[in-house]
Amino acid sequence: MTRLPLLALVPLLIGAAPPPVDVVIRGGTVYTGADTPPATGDVEIAGDRIVYVGPTRGTAATRVIDARGKIVAPGFIDAHTHPDTYIRSPDPQQRLNIAWLGQGVSTIVTGVDGGGTPDVAADAKKLEASGIGTNTVPFVGFGAIRARVLGQADRAPTPAELEQEKALAAKAMCEGALGLSTGLFYAPQSYATTDEVVAVAAEAGKRGGMYDTHQRDESSYTIGLMNSTREAIEIGRRAGTPVHFAHLKALGVDLQGQAPALIAIIDAARRAGQDVTADQYPWLASGSSVDASLVPRWAVDGGYKRMIARFDDPAALARIKVEMRENLRRRGGAPSLLLTSAGQPWTGKTLQQMADLWHVDPIDAAIRILRVPDVRGDEPAGVGVASFNMADRDVDLIMRQPWVVTSSDGSDGHPRQFATFPRKYQTYVRERHVLSLADFIRRSTGLTADMYRLRGRGYLRPGYFADVVVFDPVRFAPRADYVHPTRPSVGVDALFVNGRPALAKGATTGVAAGRVLLRDRPAACPAPAGT
Structure with a gap:
């Protein structure tokens, strides 16, 4: 362990008493988020900013936290999240976003997989007015854009419709979106050609945004993982955007062991000068749905009710079952799909167990589940799954790449919502030694902030926003599992979001200090009305 630079001692050497502050986090092992060794010292907070990081200097403070024996780091940044159950809840306690706060996460990236609203400014205003516990960083979603213009149709846009899509992307970028996200695996986004995606992504590129993608195929469903990865890189090159792969993986029995080939494609693009990065979650099971995992894309064209109508057509159903059986095989079979949606007769059981219970084939069991509608009647109810489809060797190798950061x-219904960061620490740092503690922190803080260009975030530096976590290196651990996915994690002693205490002594404070972190208005945008 090293000491912080002598420069930090200058105020003491010249006899100047440091001004009082709101909080001193004293005597912890400080990891700043940079690629530098840790040091024992203090972090001081005044208002919403960090004002000092260095050796103890006796600053007076309204509150002093004894962090001896603890790790002090920037609040973790989750690069890919689906938090709507929490941040959009009518319940103020839900909006504190405890699933993430309890892991030491202060900032989450939202609007991913193509789902982010084009109405970025209005949505940000609504979220901040309601009070949220974590910072959020929004993408605008290609899926939301396409659905607004084309609905659920499996067709190409007309030239006029493409211009509408582009205009919505430009509007969202001018309102502060981080970039364009896609979920090309999912209908109706899967109906889009590469050229259509490039045209819309270029609107983000013109305004300094990035292209974030749940790529078209992480497995062997359509064009295959390797061709899908090449497609995403091509989209970024042609659109003039950095490319970021969401939850990078080699999914399914056909792809296990193929991580080296996947990494080679990305490394080649990076050597050629392209900005290509990725995030990854530390779990062997992905989170999906019965329909997305098993039903062919053509069968969901037009939405849920059209899918059910095809189930009722004997000829269509026969074709659907053939393709569902192949999709189930590539996922690892019915025992590999754990049904996770709460409050259903099948909750916590595998698809195979439900097939056995109902005395039917697993495909028939899946269709029976899909036939149950939600309260609105336009989506299936209770179809979430944890799909066990990845291999340790692939997860480990991807995790070690210098361009991969942490996401949940x-x-x-998946334990990664409550337990990703402590699981990565406990399993991949302490137990299996895939990463060092310093690597884990860097890939969960500063490196993520750099990739997403989050100004003033991700580091413990004077002048930066005071997003700070204090955790116990012995006790920091997950408690959620696939049967109990909402058990809170343990070991986070304190968490500050924008200088305000979100967790104190391991418990929530009720303070909703989160902000929506919008990008500055790009130069390629018209001036706002009235200016």
Whole structure:
């Protein structure tokens, strides 16, 4: 362990008493988020900013936290999340976003997989007015844009419709979106050609945004993982955007062991000068749905009710079952799909167990589940799954790449929503030694902030926003699992979001200090009305 630079001692050497502050986090092992060794020292907070990081200097403070024996780091940044159950809840306690606060997360990236609203400014205003516990960083979603213009149709846009899509993307970028996200695996986004995506992504590129993608195929469903990865890189090159792969993986029995080839494609693009990065969650099971995992894309054209109508057509159903059976095979079979949606007769059981219980084939069991509608009747109810489809060797190798950061892809019913960061620490740092503690912190803080260009975030530096976590290196651990996915994690002693205490002594404070972090208005945008 090293000491912080002598420069930090200058105020003491010249006899100047440091001004009082709101909070001193004293005597912890400080990791600043940079690629530098840790040091024992203090972090001081005044208002919403960090004002000092260095050796103890006796500053007076309204509150002093004894961090001896603890790790002090920037609040973690989750690069890919699905938090709507929390941040859009009518319940103020839900909006504190405890699923993430309890892991030491202060900032989450939202609007991913193509789902982010084009109405970025209005949505940000609504979220901040309601009070949220974590900072959020929004993408605008290609899926939301396409659905607004084309609905659920499996067709190409007309030239006029493409211009509408581009205008919506430009509007969102001018209102502060981080970039364009896609979920090309999911209908109706899967119906879009590469050229259509490039045209819309270029609107983000013109305004300094990035292209974030749940790529078209992480497995062997359509064009295959390697061709899909090449497609995403091509989209970024042609659109003039950095490319960021969401939850990078080699999914399914056909792709296990193929991580080296996947990494080679990305490394080649990076050597050629392209900005290509990725995030990853530390779990062997992905989170998805029965329909997305098994039903062919053509069968969901037009939405849920059209899918059910095809189930009722004997000829269509026969074709659907053939393709569902192949999709189930590539996922690892019915025992590999754990049904996770709460409050259903099948909750916590595998698809195979439900097939056995109902005395039917697993495909028939899946269709039976899909036939149950939600309260609105336009989506299936209770179809979430944890899909066990990845291999340790692939997860480990991807995790070690210098351009990969931490994400949860946190979604309802999967333990990654409550336990990703402590799991990565406990399993991949302490137990299996895939990463060092310093690597874990850097890939969960400063490196993520650099990739997403989050100004004033991700580092413990004077002048930066005071997003700070204090955790116990012995006790920091997950408690959620696939059967109990909402058990809170333990070991976070304190968490500050914008200088305000979100967690104190391991408990929530009720303070909703989160902000929506919008980008500055790009130069390629018209001046706002009235200016």
